[in-house]
Amino acid sequence: MHDSKSNHTGPDDQKSAQPVDAGSTFVPVDPFEIVVFGGTGDLARRKLIPSLYHRFCDGQIPAASRIIGASRSKLSRSEYLLMIREAYESFNPDETLVDSQWNEFCNLVDYAPIDVTSDKGWDILGDKLDGAEKLIRVFYLAMPPALFSNICQGLKTAGLAHKTSRVVLEKPLGHDFKSADEINEAVGKVFSEKRIYRIDHFLGKETVQNLLVLRFGNVLLEPLWDKNSIEHIEITVAEDIGAGGRGSYYDKSGALRDMVQNHLLQLLCLTMMEAPGSTTADDLRLEKIKVLRALAPIDASNVKEQTVRGQYVKGKVKNEAVPDYLTDVEVEESDTETYIAIHAKVDNWRWAGVPIYIRTGKRMSARRSEIIVQFKPVPHSIFGPNIKVNPNKLVIRLQPDEAVNLWMEIKEPGAGGLRLKTLPLNLSYADNFTVRYPDAYERLLMDVVRGNLSLFMRRDEVEAAWVWCDGILNAWKEVNQSVSYYPSGSDGPSAADRMLEGQNDIWSGLE
Ligand code: BG6
Secondary structure, eight states, rough: SSSSSSOOOOOOOOOOOOOOOOOOOOOOOOOOEEEEETTSSIIIIIIHHHHHHHHHTTTTTTTOOOOEEESSSOOOOHHHHHHHHHHHHHHHHSSSOOOOHHHHHHEEEEEOOOOSSSSSSSSHHHHOOOTTSSSEEEEEOSSSSSGGHHHHHHHHTTTTTTOOOOOOOEEEOOSSHHHHHHHHHHHTTTTTTGGEEEEOGGGGHHHHHHHHHHHHHHSSSSSGGGGTTTEEEEEEEESSSSTTTOHHHHHHHHIIIIIIIIHHHHHHHHHHHHOOSSSSSSHHHHHHHHHHHOOOOOOOTHHHEEEEEEEEEEEEEEEEEEEOOHHHHHHHHOOOOOOEEEOOOOOTTTTTTTOEEEEOOOOOOOOOOEEEEOOOSSOOOOTTSSSSSOOOOOEEESSSSEEEEEEEEOOSSSSSOOOEEEEEEEEHHHHOOOOOOHHHHHHHHHHHHTTOOTTTBOHHHHHHHHHHHHHHHHHHHHHHHOEEEETTTBOOHHHHHHHHHTOOOOOOOOO
């Protein structure tokens, strides 16, 4: 799974308490050309171009490669270079650009003004691509999905999509099953399934990939990883930022489509799937889709008990006053959810009866993504009724302060009677590694060039996720389930607490 050389530390190394330099070794990829449609957009400026720059500086991208920003704006190449430099500097304030390195990187970069809804201008793009077709060719569609079909047809008509070229589709892939199916059909007419890279950037995060290593690189967890030992699982992706700046997209989308259909369901799959035979794309995706298909449907009969929709109102985040959602997205009224909590169930032998609580929200008290596996209590306490024995808990912190903590009971030393203390076995990334944290897009972009589909979603996987989410969306409409309000800077609406009270559970705090 790793693109750096093995960094295995044997038992002798474990004596050292010093952080290990993770020693990334960047194996250069073959020269490639990438066309970024939406090249002046937020994603390209904030993430894609900086990621390519970082990997260029790391020596992974050969100088014969080409990066072509494409968008409707009539910019010259030098204006585009200025735009991406300004963006880099404003989004990466802690990093100092080294002029010589940046200039070398810019030698790879070009710009093609093109309106993808028109049949003109494709020749300008064609002239910038390698006529000999020797370079690996990648088309990155960082644009609204409604345009994917136009772009693919444009590429086909202009003869730019050759046999080995590949296409990257940014999320959201549609807004329901039907629209996703239509997009997949349209893209499939130009690119075969093995050339389609449906991206979910959460899969590019180091700690998300670590879920596979944690579960399948250790023998300890697997025997306990089921309904017999696990009480419930909680998956949280909390953000402290609001929806401002992308209101026109967000207000039509909401948290279920923006976060659950993709990021949270991917986390759920990696946490709950059976062991795949290997890390190949086919093996991994096969196991993930089984989980998606085993998700118990949520419909009008149970949606009120199993889901909570929320929307933030004004409040304070980290002591700073912030406005309400309506002000943020500049609309007069809206019933779009910026928070969602779901009590999900996976109906199979391994997970029957285990509640899966998932929640995500904007403008919450803290930014925190984590998976908590709550184990059952010991079957019988030998310490008598007056000593509380807390059940074990595995906390996998994905971001920030990346860590894995296994909370255990331990005897507090000293006289005065037996006292138990709950303490974590703490595997903190910061304490153990000094590697630069790559942005999730870096790894994924290089995987597209290498032709590795493991961390991308197959068509049926995306569609299975939509089927489950459509059930919830339709049920909300049917029962008229509106949002509950929560103050910015809180842990979400109280209705979400009540949902868990019904199960005798509580959400973990975020602070
Ligand atoms: C995106 C969502 O996919 O993920 C955003 O559209 C969200 O709404 C973002 O803020 C979160 O990603 P990260 O990497 O910042 O945790």
